[in-house]
Amino acid sequence: MSSTDRVRVFQVATGNLGTELIGRIREHPDLELVGLHCYSPEKVGRDAGEIVGIGPIGVLATGTVEEIVAAEPDVLTFHGVFPDEELYVRVLEAGIDVVTTADWITGFHRDRNHPHPSGRKASEVIQAACERGGSTFYGTGMNPGLCQILGIVHSADVAEIENVTVTESVDVSCHHSVDTWKAVGYGLPADDPSIPDSLYRYTAVFADSVYLMADAFDLELDEVTFSYDLGVCTEDVDLGWYRLPKGSLGGSYIKYQGLVDGVPRVESHLEWQMTPHTDPSLDIKGCYITQVTGDPSIYSKHMIFPKPGVDLSDPASFAKIGMTVTGLPALNAIRSVVAARPGIITSADLPLRSFAGRFRI
Incomplete structure (x- = not known):
């Protein structure tokens, strides 16, 4: 061709x-x-x-x-x-x-x-x-299609890397996919015993992002671990397309950490919020954050804005950016x-x- x-x-x-x-x-x-x-x-x-x-x-x-x-x-x-x-x-x-x-x-x-x-x-x-x-x-892995690439390219001018962490910090209420959020347990009572497995099962492609970055760094990982914190809805939330009852899962902070000798070296974090009305409330940045610890260290925000003229008060226009x-x-x-x-x-x-x-x- x-x-x-x-x-x-x-x-x-x-x-x-x-x-x-x-x-x-x-x-x-x-x-x-x-x-x-x-x-x-x-x-x-x-x-x-x-x-x-x-x-x-x-x-x-x-x-x-x-x-x-x-x-x-x-x-x-x-x-x-x-x-x-x-x-x-x-x-x-x-x-x-x-x-x-x-x-x-x-x-x-x-x-x-x-x-x-x-x-x-x-x-x-x-x-x-x-x-x-x-x-x-x-x-490309859906939304991980970008995060691991950012982790790799931001290390290009770093010697003696100690840690690379990429965080996706987003309000996910604009992603109107009922199947997606049911799968990960959003809207279920936060103490539902199925939530940890659901969160892992349907976000574990982010473990792939850790392995991909490690491969690019020629770093052999011992394992990739999964951990999480939950944000519990403090009131009933009706998003129009999805309902989150009080006491249900409305946000989560997930970490996939690639370990070498027990030390986290390559990490992919997901800071997701469906509503700000959760306990604890997440500090959503609305961007990808790449942090490389080394000589020198790097901190970068990958912020995404609509083209001029887009009305962000329209939920559909906002959602299009994510897509x-x-x-x-x-x-x-x-x-x-x-x-x-x-x-x-x-x-x-x-x-x-x-x-x-x-x-x-």
């Missing part, structure tokens, strides 16, 4: 993230949207642009893997909340690359916490499909993924240009 050819993209899913990315793919100078796969029967046959509210674009939604393969895209972008490994395998075997934002960075978390029906590790199943099809599989930040690391990397070797790759395998945005000229 030449540098001027546009990559043919077939997208999967039109939830919160997928809805935003239909328009972003169409605007992206590297990409051409050639198809949309939907799981909801009522969407199949409709124009993709009409489904996401931007008007007809001439791409009709389909509902079978056979139709994906028949379209002969260069890459499939998967933006569902949870992976569809059966779909991944069939597409990869057909020689189509896959870029996903759903719960995959290195494969550690999927292998450990989500056994594949075959009894094999998910990574083994996907790698074998890549080998059969000569295709490439790359996962853009989640999806663009995947879209901007597509050209590099298509050019990469077959097999499972991670961000550590891609060139720096993979993480570069695009100018509008």
Whole structure:
């Protein structure tokens, strides 16, 4: 593929993230949207642009893997909340690359916490499909799509690193995904015994972000530990799209810490708040914070602002920013993924240009 050819993209899913990315793919100078796969029967046959509210674009939604393969895209972008490994395998075997934002960075978390029906590790199943099809599989990990990259690049001018910590400190009430927040236990009584396991099971992809950073630092970790603190709602909260009763989980501070000889060296923290009415109340910064302790030490805030003219009093406009930040690391990397070797790759395998945005000229 030449540098001027546009990559043919077939997208999967039109939830919160997928809805935003239909328009972003169409605007992206590297990409051409050639198809949309939907799981909801009522969407199949409709124009993709009409489904996401931007008007007809001439791409009709389909509902079978056979139709994906028949379209002969260069890459499939998967933006569902949870992976569809059966779909991944069939597409990869057909020689189509896959870029996903759903719960995959290195494969550690999927292998450990989500056994594949075959009894094999998910990574083994996907790698074998890549080998059969000569295709490439790359996962950015949803919102971890950015944090581990920040941790790595901020260490470029540091000698004798002692610790690298990246914190995602955000109000998550703008992410209107009921399935996501039910999965992690938000809205359940804070003393519900299922919450610790739910928090771990559905955020453990952030352990992958720790392993990825450690790999880039050539640091062998003994283990990655999980710990948490809970914010309990002090009153009933109705967000319009989700209800949080008094006494329920409304915020959490989660730490994934990579240890060497018992000392935390590489860390990924999640400071999430659905409402400020919690005890304890979290000090949300609304940004990514990267801290590198070493010689010298680095403290950096990655703050994200809307383009001029966006009305942040509109919850939908605010939510779009989060979806853009989640999806663009995947879209901007597509050209590099298509050019990469077959097999499972991670961000550590891609060139720096993979993480570069695009100018509008």
